[in-house]
Amino acid sequence: MALKLRPIAPAAGVMLLVAVVDLALGSSVSLLPLLVLGPLLAAAMTGPAPTAWIGAVAVVIAIAIAGATDMFDERRFYVGVGTVLAGAVLAPILSASRTREHRRRLAAERGRVRADLLARAGELFETGTDPLDHLDELAALAVSGLADLAVVDLIGPDGALRAAGAAGARPGSAEAIRASRIASPVDLQSNHPVAVVARSGDPLLLRDIAERDSEEWATSREHFEIIHRLGYGSAVIVPLSARGRPIGTMALVRFRGRRAFSRADLSTAADLARRAGVAIDHSRLGAELGETTTELRTVLGALAEAVTVQRANGEVVYANQAAAQLTGFDSVEDLLATPLSEYPQRWEVRDEHGDEIDFERLPGRLALAGEANPAPLLMQIVNRATGVRSWRLVKARPILDAGGQPRLAVNVIEDVTEQRDHEMAQAFLVRASKLLGASLDPAETLDNLADAVVPDLADWCAVDMPDERGVLRRVATADRRPERTREASLIVRERSGERALPVGPPQVMRSGRPEYYPQIDDALLQAAALDATQLDRLRAVGARSAIVVPMIAASGVIGTITIGTIESGRALTPRDLELAEELGRRAGIAVEHSRVHGERSEIAATLQAALLPPRLPAVPGVAIAARFRAVGGGDTVGGDFYDLFPLSGAPPGWMVVMGDVTGKGPEAAAVTSLVRYSMRTAAMYERDPSRVLRRLNDVLARDDHDRRPCTAVCVRVLTRNGRVRITVACAGHPPPLLTRRDGAVEPFGRPGTLLGAFDEGHWTSVSIDLRAGESLVLFTDGVTDTRGAAGRFGIGRLRRVVAETAGRTPDEMAAALDEALLAFQEGRQRDDVAVLVLQADPHDDAASTAGGASDAHDSTEDAGSSPAAA
Structure with missing residues (x-):
C-alpha cells in the first residue's frame, strides 16, 4: 500500500500544510483557493484516479475549514470552494492527458529500444560467423537494453542445460552465474523456470521473485548465495526455438529496486530469442550440411562405383574420384571441366550388341526427361586414343524439385569389364x-x-x-x-x-x-x-x-x-x-x-560298298529294289548285309541273302565278308537254302574263342517255264513279308536256329510261287527297332506300310518304307536299316500265270534232337 500512496504523498502534504496555515490565521485570511495545489500536483505526479481522489479530499478539506471558521455566508467561501472544486474536476483531466502522453513516450521509447535490440541482434548474427561464438554478445545486448543479468542456456546432446553465454550489469555477476552453471547444471526435468521453459517452449514472466522461490530454484548452495547477493527481483525466460523445437533458453533478470518486467518486455525478449534461435539453428544446419557434404563426398569418393550428377542440360556438376579414373581423366576437376561436346571425340559408345547408342537414350537423360526408374544400360566403350574397350553398367535416378520436376540425375556407373569379358x-x-x-x-x-x-x-x-x-x-x-x-x-x-x-x-x-x-x-x-x-x-x-x-x-x-x-x-x-x-x-x-x-x-564307305553288291543284278522274271542305311552315318561299317548271286547248275536260279552280324566296325565287317563268301561257296554245292545255312553254321561255329552269331534269311529264286518260285529258309532272322496284289500281307518262312551260336541247328525251307505283282519284302531288325515318339516302329507299322504300297514297283515300295522310317524316327539312328523287295515281274506272262500260295511245300534239313533243334 505504501508504494501506491507514494505518488500522492506530496499532494496530500501540500493540502495539509494549507489547511493548517489557514486554520492558524483564522478568519482574517482565507487560503482555501490554495488547496487546488493538491489536485494539480497529483495530476503532475500520478494517474487520473489518485488525482480525482486528491481532488475530492481537497474539496472536503475546503468545506471543513469553512465550517470551522464560519465562512459559509461569506463571498470568499464560495470563491475558495469553487476554485478547489474546479481544480478537483480539472486535475483528473490533466492527469489523464499527461498519462496518455507519458505512455505514448514510454511506448515509443520501448519500441526504439526493441527495434535497436533487434537490429543490433540482426547485425550480430549476420556476420557470417558461427552464432554460438556470439552468445556472450547476445547476453550483453540484452543487458544493455532490458536487464541487469542475462544467461543463455543451450540443451546439450546429453539433455543437460549448460550456460553458453552470460552478461551482467554488475561486475562479476556473469562469471559467477557461468561458474555455477558449469558446477551445477540445470536439470532439464526439474522445476527450475529455465527447465520448464526449455521443456514446454512457452515464455515465462516472473514479476516478483520471492526468497522462497530462490531457495527452490537454486541448483546448489553456491547458486542460492549468488541469487541472494545479486537480489533477483523479476525475470523473463524465453525459449530459443528452431522449427518448433526448443534448443535452449534465454533468461533475463532485473535486480530489486528496478522496475519489474512487463508483458512488453517479455515480447521484446521473445523476439530477441527467436532471432537468436533461428540464427543458431541455421548455423547448426549449415554445420550439419557441411559435415554431411564432407561425409557424402568421402563415402562417394570411397565407392568403387563411379557416381556422377548432371543437370537437365547434361552438364556434369559432381563426380567422384572413381568416375574420373573410370573415364580416363587425371582428376575430378578435369572431368567436370570437359564439355559434353568432346565426349564423342574421346569415346565410341555402343550397346551390348555393338549398335551405336543415342546419347538421349542414356539412363541419366531418360531420368531428366521424366522417367522415374530408367532401365540399367550395359554399354561397351572404346577409348579412341588407346583402343581399349571397357564395359559399363549405367543406372540413374532423378532428383525432383519442390514441384516434382526432375532437377538433377544421379548416375551410378559400374565397371563390369572383367566380368563381361x-x-x-x-x-x-x-x-x-x-x-x-x-x-x-x-x-x-x-x-x-x-x-x-x-x-x-x-x-x-x-x-x-x-x-x-x-x-x-x-x-x-x-x-x-x-x-x-x-x-x-x-x-x-x-x-x-x-x-x-x-x-x-x-x-x-x-x-x-x-x-x-x-x-x-x-x-x-x-x-x-x-x-x-x-x-x-x-x-x-x-x-x-x-x-x-x-x-x-x-x-x-x-x-x-x-x-x-x-x-x-x-x-x-x-x-x-x-x-x-x-x-x-x-x-x-x-x-x-x-x-x-x-x-x-x-575307308568305311569303301569297305561297306565292298560288302554289298555294287549294283543289283537283273533277274529274269523278277524286279528287285533295295535300301540300305548304315548306323554310323558313313564312318562306321555296319553289321547288316545283303547279297544276290546266281546259282550254278540246272535249273538256273538265283540266291538272295540278307543277314545281320553281331557288332559293328571292322570285326563285324570281317564276319560279314566271311558270311557272304561262305554262302557263295556253299551255294556252289547246295541249292537248298536250309542246307546252305547248315554249311554256314559249320563255318561260324568252328571258332570257339571268338564266336559272332549271325542272323540270316536265304531265298532261292527259280524261274522255270515262266514260273517264279521262291524258297525261303530263316536262321534267327525275321521272316520276310509276302505281299499280295490286293494288299494282304503275311510273314513267310519258318523260324530257324541263330547261325554260329551252336554247333548244330534246325532250319526249314518253305517254297511258294509268286504271281505277277506279288512281292517278298526282306528286312533287318533295324527296321522294326527304329525308335520314335510312340516307341518302336514294330512289325505292325511295317505291315501297314507294305500293305499300302502293294501293287507298286519294288523301288516305290522300298522308298515308301524308307521315308516312313525317317518320318517316324526321333533322334539319331540306332541300328543299320536294310530292305530288299523281290517282285514277280507283271510284264512277264509266265509269272502272271504262275501258281499261288497253295503250291507251297516244306523241305526240311533236320539236325536231329540237338538242343538247338528242340
Missing part, C-alpha cells in the same frame, strides 16, 4: 566349340572357325593351312565387310622359302608360337607386304591390332589363325590373345578330327 570369353568358346563340332566336313569346319571369330572377337579372321606341297594357303576367311577379304590380305599368307617373312602366319607356322600386335604400325605393314601395291592396300585398310596363333593338333602345328580389328577401333588385349590361343587348340583338334573322320568315312 569373362562371360563373353566363355560364351565365345561355347559358340566356337558348337560351330567347330557342327560338321565333320573339313572345309565346312574351317569356314565355321572363321565365322566363330567375327564379330564376337575381332573384325576379321583368316585361316591358313599348308597344301600337299607344304605351301601355306588361305583356306577360310570372315570379315565384317566381306568385300574387303578379296581386296587385301591383312597379314600375308605365303612367301617363297628364300624370302620367308619374319612375321605373320609363315613364321607362326614354323615356330609354333603366337604373335601379338596390339598396335599395327607402318613398319609391320612394310614387313608383311609382298610388294608396294599390297603395302598401299594394307595401309588403306587401316588395321589397328592383330593376333596370329597356331592351330595345334596331336601331330603338331597344322595351320594358323589370324584375327584383327579395324572399324571397331578397339585394340586386342592379352586376354584376347589367351582366347585366340585356346581357339587355336580347339580348332586344331576339330580340324584334325574332321580329317580323321573324313579318312575313316572314306
Whole structure:
C-alpha cells in the first residue's frame, strides 16, 4: 500500500500544510483557493484516479475549514470552494492527458529500444560467423537494453542445460552465474523456470521473485548465495526455438529496486530469442550440411562405383574420384571441366550388341526427361586414343524439385569389364566349340572357325593351312565387310622359302608360337607386304591390332589363325590373345578330327560298298529294289548285309541273302565278308537254302574263342517255264513279308536256329510261287527297332506300310518304307536299316500265270534232337 500512496504523498502534504496555515490565521485570511495545489500536483505526479481522489479530499478539506471558521455566508467561501472544486474536476483531466502522453513516450521509447535490440541482434548474427561464438554478445545486448543479468542456456546432446553465454550489469555477476552453471547444471526435468521453459517452449514472466522461490530454484548452495547477493527481483525466460523445437533458453533478470518486467518486455525478449534461435539453428544446419557434404563426398569418393550428377542440360556438376579414373581423366576437376561436346571425340559408345547408342537414350537423360526408374544400360566403350574397350553398367535416378520436376540425375556407373569379358570369353568358346563340332566336313569346319571369330572377337579372321606341297594357303576367311577379304590380305599368307617373312602366319607356322600386335604400325605393314601395291592396300585398310596363333593338333602345328580389328577401333588385349590361343587348340583338334573322320568315312564307305553288291543284278522274271542305311552315318561299317548271286547248275536260279552280324566296325565287317563268301561257296554245292545255312553254321561255329552269331534269311529264286518260285529258309532272322496284289500281307518262312551260336541247328525251307505283282519284302531288325515318339516302329507299322504300297514297283515300295522310317524316327539312328523287295515281274506272262500260295511245300534239313533243334 505504501508504494501506491507514494505518488500522492506530496499532494496530500501540500493540502495539509494549507489547511493548517489557514486554520492558524483564522478568519482574517482565507487560503482555501490554495488547496487546488493538491489536485494539480497529483495530476503532475500520478494517474487520473489518485488525482480525482486528491481532488475530492481537497474539496472536503475546503468545506471543513469553512465550517470551522464560519465562512459559509461569506463571498470568499464560495470563491475558495469553487476554485478547489474546479481544480478537483480539472486535475483528473490533466492527469489523464499527461498519462496518455507519458505512455505514448514510454511506448515509443520501448519500441526504439526493441527495434535497436533487434537490429543490433540482426547485425550480430549476420556476420557470417558461427552464432554460438556470439552468445556472450547476445547476453550483453540484452543487458544493455532490458536487464541487469542475462544467461543463455543451450540443451546439450546429453539433455543437460549448460550456460553458453552470460552478461551482467554488475561486475562479476556473469562469471559467477557461468561458474555455477558449469558446477551445477540445470536439470532439464526439474522445476527450475529455465527447465520448464526449455521443456514446454512457452515464455515465462516472473514479476516478483520471492526468497522462497530462490531457495527452490537454486541448483546448489553456491547458486542460492549468488541469487541472494545479486537480489533477483523479476525475470523473463524465453525459449530459443528452431522449427518448433526448443534448443535452449534465454533468461533475463532485473535486480530489486528496478522496475519489474512487463508483458512488453517479455515480447521484446521473445523476439530477441527467436532471432537468436533461428540464427543458431541455421548455423547448426549449415554445420550439419557441411559435415554431411564432407561425409557424402568421402563415402562417394570411397565407392568403387563411379557416381556422377548432371543437370537437365547434361552438364556434369559432381563426380567422384572413381568416375574420373573410370573415364580416363587425371582428376575430378578435369572431368567436370570437359564439355559434353568432346565426349564423342574421346569415346565410341555402343550397346551390348555393338549398335551405336543415342546419347538421349542414356539412363541419366531418360531420368531428366521424366522417367522415374530408367532401365540399367550395359554399354561397351572404346577409348579412341588407346583402343581399349571397357564395359559399363549405367543406372540413374532423378532428383525432383519442390514441384516434382526432375532437377538433377544421379548416375551410378559400374565397371563390369572383367566380368563381361569373362562371360563373353566363355560364351565365345561355347559358340566356337558348337560351330567347330557342327560338321565333320573339313572345309565346312574351317569356314565355321572363321565365322566363330567375327564379330564376337575381332573384325576379321583368316585361316591358313599348308597344301600337299607344304605351301601355306588361305583356306577360310570372315570379315565384317566381306568385300574387303578379296581386296587385301591383312597379314600375308605365303612367301617363297628364300624370302620367308619374319612375321605373320609363315613364321607362326614354323615356330609354333603366337604373335601379338596390339598396335599395327607402318613398319609391320612394310614387313608383311609382298610388294608396294599390297603395302598401299594394307595401309588403306587401316588395321589397328592383330593376333596370329597356331592351330595345334596331336601331330603338331597344322595351320594358323589370324584375327584383327579395324572399324571397331578397339585394340586386342592379352586376354584376347589367351582366347585366340585356346581357339587355336580347339580348332586344331576339330580340324584334325574332321580329317580323321573324313579318312575313316572314306575307308568305311569303301569297305561297306565292298560288302554289298555294287549294283543289283537283273533277274529274269523278277524286279528287285533295295535300301540300305548304315548306323554310323558313313564312318562306321555296319553289321547288316545283303547279297544276290546266281546259282550254278540246272535249273538256273538265283540266291538272295540278307543277314545281320553281331557288332559293328571292322570285326563285324570281317564276319560279314566271311558270311557272304561262305554262302557263295556253299551255294556252289547246295541249292537248298536250309542246307546252305547248315554249311554256314559249320563255318561260324568252328571258332570257339571268338564266336559272332549271325542272323540270316536265304531265298532261292527259280524261274522255270515262266514260273517264279521262291524258297525261303530263316536262321534267327525275321521272316520276310509276302505281299499280295490286293494288299494282304503275311510273314513267310519258318523260324530257324541263330547261325554260329551252336554247333548244330534246325532250319526249314518253305517254297511258294509268286504271281505277277506279288512281292517278298526282306528286312533287318533295324527296321522294326527304329525308335520314335510312340516307341518302336514294330512289325505292325511295317505291315501297314507294305500293305499300302502293294501293287507298286519294288523301288516305290522300298522308298515308301524308307521315308516312313525317317518320318517316324526321333533322334539319331540306332541300328543299320536294310530292305530288299523281290517282285514277280507283271510284264512277264509266265509269272502272271504262275501258281499261288497253295503250291507251297516244306523241305526240311533236320539236325536231329540237338538242343538247338528242340
